[in-house]
Amino acid sequence: xxxxxxxxxxxxxxxxxxxxxxxxxxxxxxxxxxxxxxxxxxxxxxxxxxxxxxxxxxxxxxxxxxxxxxxxxxxxxxxxxxxxxxxxxxxxxxxxxxxxxxxxxxxxxxxxxxxxxxxxxxxxxxxxxxxxxxxxxxxxxxxxxxxxxxxxxxxxxxxxxxxxxxxxxxxxxxxxxxxxxxxxxxxxxxxxxxxxxxxxxxxxxxxxxxxxxxxxxxxxxxxxxxxxxxxxxxxxxxxxxxxxxxxxxxxxxxxxxxxxxxxxxxxxxxxxxxxxxxxxxxxxxxxxxxxxxxxxxxxxxxxxxxxxxxxxxxxxxxxxxxxxxxxxxxxxxxxxxxxxxxxxxxxxxxxxxxxxxxxxxxxxxxxxxxxxxxxxxxxxxxxxxxxxxxxxxxxxxxxxxxxxxxxxxxxxxxxxxxxxxxxxxxxxxxxxxxxxxxxxxxxxxxxxxxxxxxxxxxx
Amino acid sequence: xxxxxxxxxxxxxxxxxxxxxxxxxxxxxxxxxxxxxxxxxxxxxxxxxxxxxxxxxxxxxxxxxxxxxxxxxxxxxxxxxxxxxxxxxxxxxxxxxxxxxxxxxxxxxxxxxxxxxxxxxxxxxxxxxxxxxxxxxxxxxxxxxxxxxxxxxxxxxxxxxxxxxxxxxxxxxxxxxxxxxxxxxxxxxxxxxxxxxxxxxxxxxxxxxxxxxxxxxxxxxxxxxxxxxxxxxxxxxxxxxxxxxxxxxxxxxxxxxxxxxxxxxxxxxxxxxxxxxxxxxxxxxxxxxxxxxxxxxxxxxxxxxxxxxxxxxxxxxxxxxxxxxxxxxxxxxxxxxxxxxxxxxxxxxxxxxxxxxxxxxxxxxxxxxxxxxxxxxxxxxxxxxxxxxxxxxxxxxxxxxxxxxxxxxxxxxxxxxxxxxxxxxxxxxxxxxxxxxxxxxxxxxxxxxxxxxxxxxxxxxxxxxxxxxxxxxxxxxxxxxxxxxxxxxxxxxxxxxxxxxxxxxxxxxxxxxxxxxxxxxxxx
Numbered sequence: 001x002x003x004x005x006x007x008x009x010x011x012x013x014x015x016x017x018x019x020x021x022x023x024x025x026x027x028x029x030x031x032x033x034x035x036x037x038x039x040x041x042x043x044x045x046x047x048x049x050x051x052x053x054x055x056x057x058x059x060x061x062x063x064x065x066x067x068x069x070x071x072x073x074x075x076x077x078x079x080x081x082x083x084x085x086x087x088x089x090x091x092x093x094x095x096x097x098x099x100x101x102x103x104x105x106x107x108x109x110x111x112x113x114x115x116x117x118x119x120x121x122x123x124x125x126x127x128x129x130x131x132x133x134x135x136x137x138x139x140x141x142x143x144x145x146x147x148x149x150x151x152x153x154x155x156x157x158x159x160x161x162x163x164x165x166x167x168x169x170x171x172x173x174x175x176x177x178x179x180x181x182x183x184x185x186x187x188x189x190x191x192x193x194x195x196x197x198x199x200x201x202x203x204x205x206x207x208x209x210x211x212x213x214x215x216x217x218x219x220x221x222x223x224x225x226x227x228x229x230x231x232x233x234x235x236x237x238x239x240x241x242x243x244x245x246x247x248x249x250x251x252x253x254x255x256x257x258x259x260x261x262x263x264x265x266x267x268x269x270x271x272x273x274x275x276x277x278x279x280x281x282x283x284x285x286x287x288x289x290x291x292x293x294x295x296x297x298x299x300x301x302x303x304x305x306x307x308x309x310x311x312x313x314x315x316x317x318x319x320x321x322x323x324x325x326x327x328x329x330x331x332x333x334x335x336x337x338x339x340x341x342x343x344x345x346x347x348x349x350x351x352x353x354x355x356x357x358x359x360x361x362x363x364x365x366x367x368x369x370x371x372x373x374x375x376x377x378x379x380x381x382x383x384x385x386x387x388x389x390x391x392x393x394x395x396x397x398x399x400x401x402x403x404x405x406x407x408x409x410x411x412x413x414x415x416x417x418x419x420x421x422x423x424x425x426x427x428x429x430x431x432x433x434x435x436x437x438x439x440x441x442x443x444x445x446x447x448x449x450x451x452x453x454x455x456x457x458x459x
Numbered sequence: 460x461x462x463x464x465x466x467x468x469x470x471x472x473x474x475x476x477x478x479x480x481x482x483x484x485x486x487x488x489x490x491x492x493x494x495x496x497x498x499x500x501x502x503x504x505x506x507x508x509x510x511x512x513x514x515x516x517x518x519x520x521x522x523x524x525x526x527x528x529x530x531x532x533x534x535x536x537x538x539x540x541x542x543x544x545x546x547x548x549x550x551x552x553x554x555x556x557x558x559x560x561x562x563x564x565x566x567x568x569x570x571x572x573x574x575x576x577x578x579x580x581x582x583x584x585x586x587x588x589x590x591x592x593x594x595x596x597x598x599x600x601x602x603x604x605x606x607x608x609x610x611x612x613x614x615x616x617x618x619x620x621x622x623x624x625x626x627x628x629x630x631x632x633x634x635x636x637x638x639x640x641x642x643x644x645x646x647x648x649x650x651x652x653x654x655x656x657x658x659x660x661x662x663x664x665x666x667x668x669x670x671x672x673x674x675x676x677x678x679x680x681x682x683x684x685x686x687x688x689x690x691x692x693x694x695x696x697x698x699x700x701x702x703x704x705x706x707x708x709x710x711x712x713x714x715x716x717x718x719x720x721x722x723x724x725x726x727x728x729x730x731x732x733x734x735x736x737x738x739x740x741x742x743x744x745x746x747x748x749x750x751x752x753x754x755x756x757x758x759x760x761x762x763x764x765x766x767x768x769x770x771x772x773x774x775x776x777x778x779x780x781x782x783x784x785x786x787x788x789x790x791x792x793x794x795x796x797x798x799x800x801x802x803x804x805x806x807x808x809x810x811x812x813x814x815x816x817x818x819x820x821x822x823x824x825x826x827x828x829x830x831x832x833x834x835x836x837x838x839x840x841x842x843x844x845x846x847x848x849x850x851x852x853x854x855x856x857x858x859x860x861x862x863x864x865x866x867x868x869x870x871x872x873x874x875x876x877x878x879x880x881x882x883x884x885x886x887x888x889x890x891x892x893x894x895x896x897x898x899x900x901x902x903x904x905x906x907x908x909x910x911x912x913x914x915x916x917x918x919x920x921x922x923x924x925x926x927x928x929x930x931x932x933x934x935x936x937x938x939x940x941x942x943x944x945x946x947x948x949x950x951x952x953x954x955x956x957x958x959x960x961x962x963x964x965x966x967x968x969x970x971x972x973x974x975x976x977x978x979x980x981x982x983x
């Protein structure tokens with residue numbers, strides 16, 4: 001069911017949302033109409049007088065939804081489409097029901113045709129092949145061979161990249177980290193670029209992250225050596241990957257930059273629980289916008305990180321979430337499948353069932369319990385970058401150093417990247433409040449706090 | 460045997476060796492600990508660097524895993540006092556988020572008024588942004604303090620930018636700010652104390668007066684405009700002898716607003732000698748007769764009369780002095796002395812010296828908030844207008860600022876209904892309505908809507924577009940939600956209306972719709 005808010009969420013940027021709202025008035029439109037589309041959901045149309053001589057012809061199919069407009073705007077959906085849709089949501093009685101005019105009927109028809117073709121293609125793809133057909137057997141064998149060859153080629157390249165990186169790290173230690181602060185940024189960047197060429201983007205990312213540490217102020221040698229040592233451990237682990245347990249081997253491969261196909265994951269059983277959405281934020285990495293959404297299992301008492309990716313395009317609203325329906329504070333009964341790991345955190349949502357209530361009684365009872373859980377994970381798998389921490393009760397401090405504390409007088413420092421300190425303080429009112437954040441081993445970056453009005457997302 | 464002290468010294472030793480470089484300094488592990496023993500198994504004598512990195516990996520993981528939460532001995536900040544009012548409903552909270560996210564920032568005041576009227580409190584996650592808004596906009600402060608309640612006052616105590624919201628308990632904080640801060644912060648503190656306790660603020664100012672710099676004195680004395688009373692007179696009278704001209708003028712301006720002040724009495728004496736009523740001519744018509752002052756002596760200048768007229772105004776010195784004298788005299792003096800209605804006094808001034816008299820009356824009426832004179836000046840229209848050089852407010856400014864809002868509203872309704880061109884740019888009714896800051900009555904809004912639609916239907920006229928923008932902006936703010944429907948429909952089809960109209964009407968309807976939604980969001 002569409003509402004004004006869900007329609008506006010489709011807007012490509014705030015300007016379009018505003019223009020869309022302004023066009024959602026009967027006065028702007030002529031020949032408003034609607035009829036049931038192929039799947040029973042309404043198809044809308046209307047003519048909107050713009051600055052040009054002819055009115056713009058706007059069509060909206062509310063099923064997907066889909067839009068078409070004769071205006072020259074390159075935004076999608078355009079303000080006319082949004083306005084028409086909004087108007088329908090607000091006052092459907094302004095639309096006269098009836099047979100669509102030709103310019104609408106043609107559009108519906110072309111969409112129906114395309115959908116049929118797509119369905120046909122999909123049916124073919126899932127159709128079981130004739131196992132014994134010699135042509136199919138030959139094709140499968142050829143494909144398997146090609147894929148194996150590609151895999152071996154990548155292993156060779158990664159092994160070469162790993163060897164080079166190992167040498168580079170050891171050189172750094174031989175000459176002394178004190179020389180690291182005088183190295184030009186390009187020396188890190190060149191190493192990272194060679195790792196990308198070696199198809200080890202994960203290792204490249206870790207090198208790039210290290211590049212800023214020598215300029216990060218007091219304590220930088222410790223922070224840099226910590227990163228270098230764990231990266232070196234990753235490289236050595238890769239050298240004997242065949243001897244590692246399969247989950248740990250998967251962690252090593254993930255760390256270096258191999259990805260796991262999500263299609264394979266979906267076929268696994270997964271973990272059923274009531275999953276609460278406890279935090280989300282947007283980051284940008286390698287020209288990709290990444291949405292990090294954290295779930296927390298009520299019974300399993302564990303966090304799950306769901307990632308969504310979108311290209312960092314120029315016209316998209318950068319603050320907008322890629323998967324807007326996973327809203328902090330909501331929860332659902334469902335199944336998630338974790339990527340193989342010794343400390344499984346990254347996951348995909350396999351099955352999202354009914355919405356359920358989320359209680360603030362979930363999460364760690366004390367900070368000590370949270371830190372023990374982190375230590376346990378670190379001991380098993382030393383490459384976890386950010387640990388989920390759902391705290392049942394945290395009291396923010398009111399001045400620098402900014403921290404949260406629990407009733408046992410334990411405290412955790414807050415990340416310097418965390419900006420909403422006074423907002424958090426206002427929500428807490430000086431009382432203990434449920435809080436979720438990402439723990440990087442040194443400091444906590446709060447993402448969600450639960451106050452009197454429910455969950456509040458923080459930045 | 461394991462020794463925690465030896466274990467915890469492994470990592471610093473490794474960091475130190477790594478900093479210097481294994482080419483120069485070989486790593487030497489502290490002996491005696493379990494970690495050291497485990498690390499010694501990682502040694503590869505052929506490769507010192509690889510050995511160091513391996514031991515570093517082991518000891519950093521050891522260190523990470525052994526770390527507990529920090530301990531604090533400080534006491535927690537203390538909980539905010541409870542707020543017994545209910546939280547605003549979710550739709551209202553959603554509207555607040557839309558307003559604060561920049562969609563309609565100018566409607567924050569509307570939201571706060573509604574929240575205050577419904578006795579609900581703002582969501583706690585909005586307090587930070589509300590306190591920031593109040594920091595930047597003085598007009599919103601009292602509403603923000605009200606709607607934010609005790610939690611906002613509690614929060615404000617942690618950020619000195621929000622000191623305005625810390626509540627009565629912190630008048631002492633303000634006094635401290637006055638005594639210890641510098642520059643704008645002192646001025647802000649004084650201004651707030653004056654609002655809370657006029658007497659205290661003046662006493663504070665008197666105490667430090669002689670030590671303040673001339674620039675500060677000029678800035679500080681203006682704060683007495685709030686809560687001005689006869690108790691301030693003695694201090695202001697002394698300030699008339701200040702070395703700094705701005706201070707003298709400000710003091711004289713304030714004293715001119717105190718009908719009982721000695722300065723007003725002195726000015727009234729002077730004026731009575733200069734301005735008289737005579738009956739002359741065949742019809743024995745009443746005429747205000749004027750003798751211009753001869754000199755601007757020291758006493759006159761001390762009472763705040765500026766000797767030089769504004770440059771390039773074409774105003775003569777003596778006329779300029781007269782205007783300033785009349786401006787300090789309560790206007791009721793003239794109607795009583797001449798036994799004439801204010802309107803008759805204005806008519807009788809229709810001679811050579813009309814401009815200085817009217818300019819003085821306009822200022823005096825605003826200073827002394829005389830409703831009868833404000834009405835008369837407004838109704839006299841052209842007879843009560845003077846050139847900008849006189850630095851006098853316009854009759855509509857005087858009228859709308861002095862006369863109670865309900866009366867202004869009724870007058871505007873009548874003027875709009877009676878006169879076809881009342882809302883054209885340049886008309887006095889138009890001038891009054893665009894600068895009148897109060898919300899409109901239902902009747903006024905409907906009258907405006909009727910006229911505007913009428914104008915929109917007259918094709919081709921450029922005249923009607925002059926000032927339209929300002930009027931539409933005012934409509935968007937001032938139209939009550941009850942009359943919103945009058946603005947939503949009934950405009951000419953857009954193909955028939957000039958493009959400027961289409962755009963203005965679109966903006967207007969979308970703001971009014973937003974405000975309607977805002978009101979609905981508070982209804983239960």
